[in-house]
Amino acid sequence: MSTATSSIGTGPGAWLGYVGSNAAALPGRYATALRRRPGRTIGLTLVVLAVAVYPVLGHYVLADFSRTVFPLPFPDDTVATFMTIFAIMAIGLNIVAGFAGLLDLGYVAFYAIGAYCAAFLASPHFGALGINLTFMGHVGPGAAGIHLPYWLIAIIAVIVVATFGALLGAPTLRLRGDYLAIVTLGFGEIVPLYFKNLSSVTFSLNLGPINIALQNVNWTGGVQGINPIDPPFLPFFGLVFDARSGPLAVYLGLFLLMIAIVVALNLEHSRIGRAWGAIREDETAAEMMGVNTVRTKLLAFALGASFAGVAGSFQASYLGASTSDFFDFSISILVLIMVILGGIGNVWGAVLGAFALTYVDKTLLPYIGQRIGDVAPTLPNPAEYNFLIFGIILVVMMRFRPQGFLPSRQREAELSVAGLAEAEAGLGLPAALENVEIAPPGQDEVSADARTPETPGEAREL
Amino acid sequence: MDQLIQTLIIGLANGLIFALVALGYTLVYGIIELINFAHGDVFMLGSMLAFGLIAIISSGGLGVFSITSGTPVLVMGGQIALTLLICMVAMAVLNVSIERVAYRPLRHAPKLAPLISAIGMSFVLQNVGLIFGGAYQRTIDNIFPNTNLLEPLGITSIAITPAQVFVAVVTIPLLLILTWFVDRTRQGRAMRATAQDPDTAGLMGVDVNRTIALTFAIGGALAGAAGVVQILYNNYTVWNLGFRFGLNSFTAAVLGGIGNLRGAVLGALVIGEVNALSDYYLSPNWTQAIVFGVLIAILVFKPTGLLGQQLADRA
Numbered sequence: 001m002s003t004a005t006s007s008i009g010t011g012p013g014a015w016l017g018y019v020g021s022n023a024a025a026l027p028g029r030y031a032t033a034l035r036r037r038p039g040r041t042i043g044l045t046l047v048v049l050a051v052a053v054y055p056v057l058g059h060y061v062l063a064d065f066s067r068t069v070f071p072l073p074f075p076d077d078t079v080a081t082f083m084t085i086f087a088i089m090a091i092g093l094n095i096v097a098g099f100a101g102l103l104d105l106g107y108v109a110f111y112a113i114g115a116y117c118a119a120f121l122a123s124p125h126f127g128a129l130g131i132n133l134t135f136m137g138h139v140g141p142g143a144a145g146i147h148l149p150y151w152l153i154a155i156i157a158v159i160v161v162a163t164f165g166a167l168l169g170a171p172t173l174r175l176r177g178d179y180l181a182i183v184t185l186g187f188g189e190i191v192p193l194y195f196k197n198l199s200s201v202t203f204s205l206n207l208g209p210i211n212i213a214l215q216n217v218n219w220t221g222g223v224q225g226i227n228p229i230d231p232p233f234l235p236f237f238g239l240v241f242d243a244r245s246g247p248l249a250v251y252l253g254l255f256l257l258m259i260a261i262v263v264a265l266n267l268e269h270s271r272i273g274r275a276w277g278a279i280r281e282d283e284t285a286a287e288m289m290g291v292n293t294v295r296t297k298l299l300a301f302a303l304g305a306s307f308a309g310v311a312g313s314f315q316a317s318y319l320g321a322s323t324s325d326f327f328d329f330s331i332s333i334l335v336l337i338m339v340i341l342g343g344i345g346n347v348w349g350a351v352l353g354a355f356a357l358t359y360v361d362k363t364l365l366p367y368i369g370q371r372i373g374d375v376a377p378t379l380p381n382p383a384e385y386n387f388l389i390f391g392i393i394l395v396v397m398m399r400f401r402p403q404g405f406l407p408s409r410q411r412e413a414e415l416s417v418a419g420l421a422e423a424e425a426g427l428g429l430p431a432a433l434e435n436v437e438i439a440p441p442g443q444d445e446v447s448a449d450a451r452t453p454e455t456p457g458e459a460r461e462l
Numbered sequence: 463m464d465q466l467i468q469t470l471i472i473g474l475a476n477g478l479i480f481a482l483v484a485l486g487y488t489l490v491y492g493i494i495e496l497i498n499f500a501h502g503d504v505f506m507l508g509s510m511l512a513f514g515l516i517a518i519i520s521s522g523g524l525g526v527f528s529i530t531s532g533t534p535v536l537v538m539g540g541q542i543a544l545t546l547l548i549c550m551v552a553m554a555v556l557n558v559s560i561e562r563v564a565y566r567p568l569r570h571a572p573k574l575a576p577l578i579s580a581i582g583m584s585f586v587l588q589n590v591g592l593i594f595g596g597a598y599q600r601t602i603d604n605i606f607p608n609t610n611l612l613e614p615l616g617i618t619s620i621a622i623t624p625a626q627v628f629v630a631v632v633t634i635p636l637l638l639i640l641t642w643f644v645d646r647t648r649q650g651r652a653m654r655a656t657a658q659d660p661d662t663a664g665l666m667g668v669d670v671n672r673t674i675a676l677t678f679a680i681g682g683a684l685a686g687a688a689g690v691v692q693i694l695y696n697n698y699t700v701w702n703l704g705f706r707f708g709l710n711s712f713t714a715a716v717l718g719g720i721g722n723l724r725g726a727v728l729g730a731l732v733i734g735e736v737n738a739l740s741d742y743y744l745s746p747n748w749t750q751a752i753v754f755g756v757l758i759a760i761l762v763f764k765p766t767g768l769l770g771q772q773l774a775d776r777a
Contacts (some may be wrong), residue, residue, distance in 0.1 A: 103574050105581075171762045177573050178497050182712070183761050186754040189709075197747045328704070333581060340578065379592065388589030394582025395564050398575050 006333055040309055073367040075359055077246050081318060082362060084253030085311045087354035088260045090338040091347055092307025095264060097336070098345035098408065099273060101280030102172075103181040105428070106188020106396035108166065110161050110305040112327035114312025116195055117157040119226035119322040121148045129217065138230035150232035150241075150317050154256075158306040159315035167297045173297055176283070188332050195220045196324035225323030232317050243321060249318055256314060257351070261272025262348045267303065276300055330387060334361070337390050340397055343404030354405060361386050464587070464619040469742045470735060475626045475695065477734020478633040483690035483711035484718070484726040485640060486557075486651065486681030492721035493657045493677045494569065500560060502708015503587035504682055507688025508553045509699035510595050515545050516693065517602050522595075532603050542694070548556040549686035557682025558675050566671070581614035584704070591701035599700040602693060629695050635686055637727055640680065644723060653677055657721070704752060710737065719767030728768060 096104045127144025134147040172180050199222025231242030231374045241252045267273050275296045278286035287293050316322040338357045342349025369381035484506050490498040517523025521537045527541040563584045568576040606625040644650040656673045657664040714733040718725025740749040
């Protein structure tokens with residue numbers, strides 16, 4: 001984290017997302033395209049406005065309005081909180097998949113680790129082991145189990161999950177494209193399996209002075225999961241942000257989301273962000289230009305995962321429970337659809353995609369299902385077949401609009417520059433030579449020598 | 463020792479079913495370098511269709527062939543053959559349609575686009591299975607007698623059931639026919655040529671689109687056959703069966719060296735044994751984690767698999 005933040009820039013301007021100094025170093029049209037970014041100002045203003053007016057508008061105006069006048073239902077507080085949780089996840093996946101171009105199909109693993117961080121550190125769970133530690137927690141001193149304040153847990157979750165992100169990312173460093181996707185998918189399946197199965201651990205280790213003997217220890221709560229988990233709690237104001245707190249939890253979610261957005265936007269236009277763009281476009285070329293690909297990719301995995309750590313720990317604290325069954329492959333895909341729908345590579349797109357899809361999934365479809373159920377109870381309930389709709393969205397998006405509805409400005413700029421260069425090259429070259437140019441990297445002698453011959457990745461090399 | 467042999471026999475039978483599905487993955491990857499994520503779900507729909515044809519109406523099937531353990535052997539054989547034929551044709555048609563709708567338009571797109579499209583297709587097929595079969599496991603009664611075929615030989619501690627023989631009788635000829643088809647026929651040569659270099663194959667007069675469609679048809683037919691074997695041997699199907707089963711089979715294809723037909727069969731047998739051994743000696747809870755561990759280890763350390771590339775050899 002520290003390496004990335006240090007390169008963002010200095011002064012308060014950097015935190016508000018002003019990156020003029022970075023853009024100034026770039027030549028010509030590209031620089032102006034980067035400097036003129038009204039979207040950010042408008043977007044940030046909208047988020048701030050939403051935070052300010054949400055409870056008033058939501059509770060006293062829009063809910064009634066939608067009940068009586070407007071045909072679409074208004075999301076309730078739980079759905080609104082989940083909108084912010086999924087938006088944070090989508091921003092994180094967008095860093096891995098959008099900025100760095102590493103398709104992560106196991107993102108749910110980090111969500112799960114984040115949730116279990118909160119479950120371990122703010123519940124009576126470890127009281128059974130005789131581990132009792134209460135520090136500024138929601139419960140009084142002397143309670144069974146570990147009880148840390150949520151704010152501390154969120155920071156711990158970020159660190160733990162970022163570490164796991166780098167650990168799980170490390171074996172995939174040599175892989176590219178679809179093989180990388182499948183390996184991350186494997187991790188995404190294994191991690192929740194661990195949380196599900198480690199409900200009775202028997203383990204003994206005797207190393208002279210260190211003698212550990214665990215007999216049938218319930219480590220993760222198994223299928224039942226862990227509950228109750230302490231809610232986020234603001235001690236001096238007596239505010240509790242749990243499922244019964246109404247719009248308060250939405251406020252906290254929006255607050256975390258704003259931090260996530262600002263961090264992601266600054267990462268995008270930082271030195272590390274440009275390095276991600278470089279390895280996304282052409283890893284070999286980036287390496288030639290001095291980008292440390294190992295460090296850059298590990299940072300992408302770690303930083304991207306840390307957002308899921310925040311989302312997961314917030315969700316577990318908010319709901320007061322963490323169960324292993326929740327962390328299913330479909331969550332990874334749901335977040336991926338959010339990112340793709342919004343426009344892969346664009347932070348605002350990810351937020352918009354997450355809001356829209358969570359709304360459709362948790363409010364609109366059940367509402368339609370209810371309406372259909374009122375009229376014709378025998379017809380299928382669309383809420384049960386939500387993934388039929390999401391699957392169709394994926395297929396259709398890939399076919400007709402792979403860049404999403406809010407395509408990344410950066411990518412558009414890159415594409416237009418690339419298109420220009422290609423057009424110029426096309427004019428100067430006879431047609432016969434073009435085929436030579438198209439030969440993929442790794443087939444000509446230079447790259448074959450430069451890389452290890454067994455580099456897995458593009459399948460044509462296998 | 464007897465228990466070990468018994469476990470290995472169970473693993474062998476499951477491995478043969480994996481082999482049919484793994485071939486679908488390896489054929490498609492060999493020819494268009496796509497991890498056909500929806501393939502496991504095609505297998506699931508095959509087993510759903512077989513369930514519908516075989517199960518009696520009262521248990522949710524269509525009862526077309528309603529085979530029970532009391533059916534005369536010859537009639538039963540004919541009904542199973544017809545079920546196989548219908549499921550294989552239906553899944554071949556389905557798989558070709560999927561290729562047409564979801565993959566062909568993306569053939570020249572960046573490589574991850576068809577993979578994401580395949581994931582979307584997988585969810586669509588799962589939900590079709592959910593609509594067709596409901597949210598719970600659909601089971602049929604075991605139609606094979608529960609006898610031990612080794613008993614006449616004087617062995618009682620190890621059992622081979624007629625159901626296991628049935629698995630071998632269906633799968634092994636299919637595997638042999640496929641090998642013969644790819645190695646010996648004109649169409650098979652077209653497939654190998656397209657896998658090596660689609661552009662040059664096209665210049666040499668191979669109809670590339672038709673060859674790719676044929677590959678999907680073969681993969682779908684094998685998945686359909688695997689679905690029938692699944693319902694008759696394991697006696698159950700469920701809408702999300704394809705995900706786990708598909709990942710097992712994909713692991714098998716990768717283990718054997720993706721693109722390599724014999725490798726896929728070998729890998730499937732190994733994965734079948736890994737499943738059976740882990741189920742018995744460790745815990746069924748951990749089996750999936752072990753299979754994923756195998757998958758990750760091969761992809762990271764030896765992505766060419768046990769037998770390396772043959773079909774998809776494009777270096």
